[in-house]
Each structure stands twice: as structure tokens, then as C-alpha cells.
Amino acid sequence: MEIDRLDGRTPNQLRPLACTRNVLNRAHGSASWSQGDTKVLAAVYGPKAGTKKNENPEKACIEVIWKPKTGQSGKAEREYEMILKRTLQSICILTLNPNTTTSVIIQVVNDDGALLPCAINAACAALVDAGIPLKHLSVAICCCLAGSGYVILDPSKLEEQKMKAFVYLVFPNSVLSNLPEGQLKVQGEPMEHGIITSVTQGAMPVEDYLHCLERGRAATAKMSAFLRKSLQPKLPID
Amino acid sequence: MAWRMTVNENKFIETALESGLRIDGRRPFDYRTVDIKFGKDDGSAEVHLGQTHVMAFVTAQLVQRYRDRPNEGSLSIFTEFSPMADPSFEPGRPAEYAVELGRVIDRGLRESRAVDTESLCILSGKFVWAVRVDLHILIMEGKLPLFFC
Numbered sequence: 001m002e003i004d005r006l007d008g009r010t011p012n013q014l015r016p017l018a019c020t021r022n023v024l025n026r027a028h029g030s031a032s033w034s035q036g037d038t039k040v041l042a043a044v045y046g047p048k049a050g051t052k053k054n055e056n057p058e059k060a061c062i063e064v065i066w067k068p069k070t071g072q073s074g075k076a077e078r079e080y081e082m083i084l085k086r087t088l089q090s091i092c093i094l095t096l097n098p099n100t101t102t103s104v105i106i107q108v109v110n111d112d113g114a115l116l117p118c119a120i121n122a123a124c125a126a127l128v129d130a131g132i133p134l135k136h137l138s139v140a141i142c143c144c145l146a147g148s149g150y151v152i153l154d155p156s157k158l159e160e161q162k163m164k165a166f167v168y169l170v171f172p173n174s175v176l177s178n179l180p181e182g183q184l185k186v187q188g189e190p191m192e193h194g195i196i197t198s199v200t201q202g203a204m205p206v207e208d209y210l211h212c213l214e215r216g217r218a219a220t221a222k223m224s225a226f227l228r229k230s231l232q233p234k235l236p237i238d
Numbered sequence: 239m240a241w242r243m244t245v246n247e248n249k250f251i252e253t254a255l256e257s258g259l260r261i262d263g264r265r266p267f268d269y270r271t272v273d274i275k276f277g278k279d280d281g282s283a284e285v286h287l288g289q290t291h292v293m294a295f296v297t298a299q300l301v302q303r304y305r306d307r308p309n310e311g312s313l314s315i316f317t318e319f320s321p322m323a324d325p326s327f328e329p330g331r332p333a334e335y336a337v338e339l340g341r342v343i344d345r346g347l348r349e350s351r352a353v354d355t356e357s358l359c360i361l362s363g364k365f366v367w368a369v370r371v372d373l374h375i376l377i378m379e380g381k382l383p384l385f386f387c
Contacts, residue, residue, distance in 0.1 A: 024377050025289055027322060037278065041376070043322040067320050070297045070372045105322045107374060109293070110278070 006159065007036075011152040014141075014219060019121075019230040021129045027105075029130020033122035035154060037112035040119045042126035047100035059094040061101045066119075069108045080106075080116060087120055087140075087170055087197045093133045102132060113157040114142040116168050116199070121227070128231050137173040137231075138196055139223040142166055143212040145204050151215050165202025167209065169216040171195060173224040193217060291376040300360070301368045311358020311366040315344045316373065323375045343373075 005011070015036030024030040027043035034040070051061040064081040066073065088104065104126065106119050117140035124138050144155045144163040152159065160166060172194055200209070251261060258265055270288030277283060281296035301312075317340040358367040 024291070024322065026324060026377050030322075041322075045321070065321055067318060067322075067374065070295050070370065072316075103321060105320060107293075107320060107322060107376070110282075 005152065007156065011150065012215060012219060014154045014222070015156070017223065017226050019125055019227070021125060021231065027126075027130075029126045029128070029132070031122050031125035031129050032109075033118055033125060034110075035114060035118050035121075036156060037110055038114055038118045039109040040115070040122040041107045041109055042119070042122035043105045043107075044123075044126045044130040044132065045103045045105075046130050046132065047097045047102050049100060051099055051101055055101075057099045060092065060097045060099075062088050062092060063101050063103045064088070064123075065103065065105045067105065067107045069111060080119065083116065083197065083199055084120060084123060087138065088123060088127070090196055091124070091134050091136060091138050091172075092127070093135055096133055102127075102130075111157065113155045113160045114168075116140070117142045117170070120170055120197075121223075125227065125231060136175070137224070137227060138170050139173050139220040139227060140168060140170040140197075141216050141219055141223065142168050143216050145202070145208050145212065149208060151208070151212050153215060153219050163202070165200065165204040165208075167201070167204070167212050167216075168197070168199040169195060169213065169220075170197035171217060171220045173227060174221055289377060293374045293376060295372045295374075296369065297372075298367045298369045300365050302365060310356055312368045313348065313358075313371070314368070315340060315347065315371045317343065318372065318374050320374055320376070323377055 007015075009015070015038075018032075018034045020032045022030060023032045023041065024043055028046040029044040030042065032039065032041045047060065051057050052063070055061040062085055064085045066077045066081045066084070068074075068077055084104070084106070092102070104123050106123060108115065108119075120138060120140035124134075127134060128137070142154055142160075144152050144160065144166040146152065146162075147164045152163075155163065155166065195213070204212075254261060255266070260266065260268075264270070271286075273286040275284045275286075282294065284291065284293045317336060319336045358369065360366060
């Protein structure tokens with residue numbers, strides 16, 4: 001059952017991705033990530049001394065500040081900050097710099113659907129640009145469920161508003177390693193099948209959720225390759 | 239931890255100025271290159287003045303107007319000193335100079351009548367446009383009040 005998407009994409013097709021590193025010269029690390037028309041700018045200020053009041057001083061702490069495009073920061077921004085913080089905490093190696101705070105500042109430049117996954121990708125790229133030690137990278141994607149039960153990926157804002165339910169999924173990126181295959185698997189499954197974060201909105205049956213997971217995983221393989229390529233150091237052309 | 243200028247740096251800048259040179263090689267009255275880009279949607283722009291980057295977004299909403307000014311819309315300007323520009327900016331309450339900067343821009347735009355608030359009125363006494371300008375400072379390398387207009 002094919003659906004005609006407004007911009008002519010197939011259900012599994014992502015919007016054109018663009019990633020630029022080192023956009024801001026003052027921040028320790030910065031990146032700008034855009035998926036189609038959705039564009040997010042992330043800046044990272046590296047470990048500062050001290051942690052916040054309720055945080056564990058034996059580990060590094062990550063602080064996320066989300067700046068919306070217009071308007072004051074409200075509850076939705078707090079929710080995004082919390083989700084982003086938990087996601088980034090699971091990819092950073094927190095035991096390396098105890099009792100420090102790393103600040104991640106997200107600025108929304110344009111919102112055209114799939115805002116949170118775009119922000120997570122930008123934050124991950126900015127952390128790499130800042131040189132913060134990470135266990136692995138993360139790729140985030142948004143899957144929507146239409147009323148008739150089929151799944152489309154990376155919706156634009158209009159598509160998001162018409163959908164019955166959607167889910168934001170964050171997976172670790174695919175591994176490129178010289179180690180023998182057996183060592184890379186966790187309990188028999190390759191590492192990139194693990195889920196770091198899953199945020200759902202709307203009601204969906206379990207089979208549809210699992211279906212979204214499958215589609216999401218397949219698409220993140222392509223995003224992983226793109227992320228790896230754009231984060232590689234660029235050599236000056238002689 | 240504020241950064242303080244050393245005596246050597248002070249002397250260097252003074253000596254350079256005496257021979258008509260600033261630290262980035264410009265003459266005393268030279269401007270840095272200005273680059274203005276307009277965004278895809280209506281009402282957004284990005285300005286680069288040398289290394290300083292600022293983004294502005296303009297939105298408008300229909301509101302019901304106060305009875306004492308039934309024929310005028312409103313123009314409000316929100317300056318966001320994001321911690322992105324400088325790690326010393328705290329999110330939340332803006333610092334003194336941030337508030338002052340906001341007021342300078344506000345007075346500049348309002349008193350020069352660059353936006354005619356009477357033309358923002360749709361139905362006198364009932365509905366008017368409330369125009370809101372959000373300024374996000376991305377990188378700060380000096381000369382902020384200049385570019386907002």
C-alpha cells in the first residue's frame with residue numbers, strides 16, 4: 001500500500017541531510033545539522049569545573065539548554081532538554097572527567113518536522129567536534145504511523161500533524177572495526193540494534209511499534225554512514 | 239573567571255593605535271565586512287559582522303488591544319543572550335547589559351518610527367497585530383548594538 005507523500009518521497013526515504021562542523025568560533029565544539037528544511041545549531045562548551053546541586057559529583061554532568069526559535073522557553077523545551085540530556089548521558093563516557101559540567105546549547109533555526117531527532121544528531125556531532133570522549137555516536141530518526149497502519153520515516157511538519165502517532169528513535173551508530181565479529185555483538189545481536197532512546201506520542205499497537213523499529217534501524221544505517229563521513233577530518237587541498 | 243588584559247597587551251594596543259592600526263589590521267574607521275542573509279521563511283534574517291553572528295526572527299499574532307490605544311498595534315523585541323555566544327551568559331535572567339541592549343534597540347526602532355504601529359491595526363479597538371522580534375546572538379565578538387536595526 002503506497003502513500004503519496006506531499007514532497008514525492010517514498011515512505012522509507014529520508015530528506016536530504018547536511019552537516020557542518022565548527023560553525024561557531026567561540027564554542028569549544030559546534031555543529032549544524034539539517035534534514036530537509038529542519039535546521040538545528042548545537043554548541044558545546046567543554047568540561048567546566050563543578051556539577052550542579054543535585055547531580056552526582058563522582059561523574060561528569062551534562063547540561064542541556066534548548067533555545068526555541070521564537071517565544072519564551074516553556075514546558076515543551078524543558079521536556080526536550082530532559083530527553084536530550086538522558087540520551088547524551090548514555091553516549092558520553094561519564095567516568096572520565098568527574099565533577100565537571102559539559103554544556104550543550106541547542107538553537108532551533110527552523111522547524112519543519114522531526115525536530116528532536118535533528119537536535120540529537122546535531123548535539124552528537126557538536127560533541128565530537130568538541131572532542132568530548134564518547135562511547136559511540138548516536139543517530140536519531142522519527143517514524144510516523146498513519147491512520148491506515150503504514151509507517152513513514154522523517155516526516156515534514158504537515159505530515160507530522162496529520163499522523164495518528166509518531167515515535168522518535170535513537171540508535172547507536174553502526175560499528176566499523178577491525179575486531180573479529182564475535183566480539184562486537186552484545187548477547188548475539190549486533191550493537192547497532194540497541195535502542196538508546198525511544199519517545200512515543202499517540203496511540204499505536206505493539207506490532208506497529210516493532211515495525212517502526214525495524215524500519216528505523218534500516219534507515220539509520222544510511223545516516224550512520226553519512227555522519228561518519230561528515231565527521232571525518234578534512235584535509236586541506238594542496 | 240573573567241579574562242583580564244595583561245600590561246603587555248595594553249601597551250601593544252596603545253602603540254598600534256598611535257600608528258593608526260588596530261589589532262586585526264584595520265584602520266581606525268574601517269568596518270568589518272557585513273553579510274546579511276535572509277532565511278527561507280518570511281521574517282528571518284542572519285547577519286554576520288566580522289565574526290559576530292546574530293539571527294533574527296519576526297512573528298506576528300492577532301491580539302485584542304488595550305482600550306487606551308485602540309488604534310495601534312504593538313512591537314516587542316526580545317533579545318536572547320544565548321549561552322552559545324559566550325559561556326559567561328547564564329540562561330534565565332538576562333544580565334544588566336543584556337537588558338540595556340534590548341532597551342537601546344527597542345527605543346531605536348520605536349522612536350524612529352521605522353515600524354508604523356498605527357498600520358498594525360486591523361479593527362480598531364478589537365484586533366491588532368502584535369509583532370514580536372526575537373534576536374538570537376550566536377557568536378559575540380563585539381559591536382552588538384550596531385547591527386540589530
